[in-house]
Amino acid sequence: MIFSKEQIRQQSKSFESSSPQEILSWAIDTLAPEITMSTSFQTQSMPLLHMAIRIKPDLPIQFLDTGFHFWETLIFRERMQMAWKLNLIDLYRDSRWDNFCRQFGRELPRQDPNLCCYIHKVQPMQKGIQGYRGWISGIRRDQTEERARAEILEQQPDGLLKVNPMLNWTSNDIQAYIREYNLPAHPLYEQGYRSIGCSPCTRPVSQDELDRAGRWDGRGKTECGLHTSMFTHKELQELSGNFVLNPLDNESTN
Numbered sequence: 001m002i003f004s005k006e007q008i009r010q011q012s013k014s015f016e017s018s019s020p021q022e023i024l025s026w027a028i029d030t031l032a033p034e035i036t037m038s039t040s041f042q043t044q045s046m047p048l049l050h051m052a053i054r055i056k057p058d059l060p061i062q063f064l065d066t067g068f069h070f071w072e073t074l075i076f077r078e079r080m081q082m083a084w085k086l087n088l089i090d091l092y093r094d095s096r097w098d099n100f101c102r103q104f105g106r107e108l109p110r111q112d113p114n115l116c117c118y119i120h121k122v123q124p125m126q127k128g129i130q131g132y133r134g135w136i137s138g139i140r141r142d143q144t145e146e147r148a149r150a151e152i153l154e155q156q157p158d159g160l161l162k163v164n165p166m167l168n169w170t171s172n173d174i175q176a177y178i179r180e181y182n183l184p185a186h187p188l189y190e191q192g193y194r195s196i197g198c199s200p201c202t203r204p205v206s207q208d209e210l211d212r213a214g215r216w217d218g219r220g221k222t223e224c225g226l227h228t229s230m231f232t233h234k235e236l237q238e239l240s241g242n243f244v245l246n247p248l249d250n251e252s253t254n
């Protein structure tokens with residue numbers, strides 16, 4: 001089924017008062033088997049994962065293995081894959097970056113986190129969702145200013161339909177669902193890691209901070225790029241002040 005922009009806009013608007021389960025059911029009924037979902041296995045991701053596999057147990061689940069995760073995240077991923085029999089797909093950086101990362105990899109998250117996220121998250125996800133017509137993500141409007149402007153259904157420039165069923169849920173809704181179904185928590189949650197990404201870019205937060213305040217703290221960054229524009233070619237060229245991506249372009253402007 002192909003939707004016009006107007007149909008997507010109307011459908012998205014009508015979902016504003018729907019539950020995440022209703023939105024998920026519609027998306028899976030409409031697009032399966034050409035629909036996938038991404039998860040980071042942090043505590044607040046568990047409700048969406050739980051809802052999705054109750055509707056479609058073999059839904060392809062994409063996990064970005066950046067190489068910078070806390071070991072607790074990787075162990076938790078293993079536990080959950082075995083316990084919930086997930087159809088899990090691990091995504092890795094393209095091997096063309098290996099030489100570059102061998103040389104600069106450890107400093108990259110501090111020196112140039114945008115380039116680092118492009119290499120380890122955005123590009124692998126772009127590859128991972130190729131061939132699908134729908135991509136389910138767990139972003140919420142209460143997380144960041146960027147996310148507050150998101151829509152429940154968003155058509156990407158390449159035609160992919162991004163589905164954001166949790167958009168209108170709050171942190172309290174997430175906690176209530178976790179309690180209701182007694183869902184497991186990421187091992188670091190109790191230590192104040194309410195939002196968990198890669199270890200060099202995550203710190204625990206205090207009670208009076210927002211959940212995502214500990215992500216890229218002090219680096220002028222709140223998003224990895226997955227849920228914004230996924231980087232256009234122009235933005236890619238502007239990514240880095242530290243590393244020259246295309247020396248020929250650079251020469252021509254000097």
Ligand code: SF4
Nearest residue numbers: 109113116117198201
């Ligand atoms: S979150 Fe940090 S370590 Fe992970 S890919 Fe982005 S910059 Fe690199």
